[in-house]
Amino acid sequence: MKTAGVFGRSGRSRWRKDRLLILGYHGIAQYDEQQWDPALFISAELFESRLRFLKAKGFNILPLDAALRHLRAGTLPERSVSLTFDDGYVDFYRIAYPILKIHKVSATVYLTTYYSEKNLPIPGITAAYMVWMSPHFVGPLKTLPAFGSIDLRHATARRQVSRLMGQSFTDERTMAPPRKHELLEALADELGFDLSEVRARRLMHLMSVDEVGDIARDGIDIQLHSHRHWVPEDEHLVRREILENRERIEAITQRPAVHFCYPSGVHYPELLDWLRRLNVESATTCESGLAAPTDDPLMLPRFLDHSRVSQTEFEAWATGALRAFPHRSAYTPPPRGSKSQPAATP
Structure with missing residues (x-):
């Protein structure tokens, strides 16, 4: 396909010029985290290779706010791309930045x-990582106790x-954070996992306030x-999450914070009006596609x-030849929960 010039023609097409590719990333592996969760972490080498491709092929990498203004006005330059990173892991500060x-x-x-x-x-991903790194536990x-007897050898x-x-720790919203961390310590002891090394290396940590200020x-x-990486199903709680x-x-x-990304890709129809009332100008999903001027912001x-x-798939998305590939996402949003579910903190 590439040798036939399909990617090149797609990248120069009117269809592609009218659209913005918003690339989404989560973690850049500090060690070998991509082996545990390849959908969450990407190696520094692979990430940099993506940038080299975009730069070498003349893509216009725009700040998100400017890109969205151009998208609405119909004035996007050719091959427009914006980069986004979810959550704010410390590896952004150390590696991606x-x-x-x-x-x-x-x-x-x-x-x-x-x-x-x-x-x-963060309790959820830390618990999941500890399990993955404990291949001898049986x-x-x-x-x-709800997990019963487990065999982690395979x-x-x-x-x-x-x-x-990870899902169990993340979905538990009624438990106070200190109790979650107590459980994390107890789980580490049972698995024979050195949690102190995770803290020392700041694996599964977000950037500190000072680091965020620096970048x-x-x-x-x-x-x-959101403050607690959570999309409640109650307008009052949504308002609290956004305002905090x-x-x-x-x-x-x-600077103004008016652009939003749905945590874990969770959204539902009522939420959009609530976000508009909070003066949120745009929100990105985890659904695959290029943003068009006609899309709801x-x-x-x-x-x-x-x-x-693969590099071929990445290039197909970047150029707009993506229609030859199935639309897919690395994430499947979790089901909606109960509106009456109380929330403590993460």
Whole structure:
């Protein structure tokens, strides 16, 4: 397909010129995290290779706010792309940000602020990572008896238990954070996992407030991702999540926080009106696609790049030849929960 010039023709097409490719990333692996969760982490080498391709082929990498204004006005330059990073992991500060500086490229970080203030590992992904890194464990889990007896010696079973463990910690919204961290400690003891090393390396940590300030002063755009990485189904709680998130981001950056990314890709029809009342100007999803001028600005598609995306597929999305590929996402949004479910904190 490439030798026939399909990618080149697609990249120069009117269809592609009228659209914005919003690339979505999560973590850049500090060690080997992409082996545990290739849909969440990408290696620094692979990420930089994507940037080299975009720069070499003349793509216009625009700041998100400017790109969205051009999209609405119908004035996008050819092959327009914007880069976004969800959550605000510390690896952005340590790895992605220096790479972006080398290539003179800007990006938007959708920051969830609760754990940015705490300097603690995020319970859900940390529990999942600990399970994956414990390939010799066999037996019952006293810490979490609902899991019964588990056997982590085989990669397939370990990956499944890892996913369920992370989901269990993340979905539990009635438990106070100190109790979650107590459970995390107990789970680490049972698995024989050194949690102190995770803290020392700051694996599964978000950027600190000072680190966010550093990159914001250097031009990285910091935007909304909810305070507790959560999309409630109650307008009052949604308002709390957005306003607490916005207050903290604007205090750090001294710039407006008006662009939002749905945590875990979760959205539902009522939410859009609630976001509009909160003066949210745009919201990106985890659904695959290029953003068009006719799209609802609160339902903008992205392409989530990750370790399992081949270079050919990446180039197809970038040029607009993506119609030859099935639309897919690295994420399947979790089902909607109960509107009456109380919320504590992460």
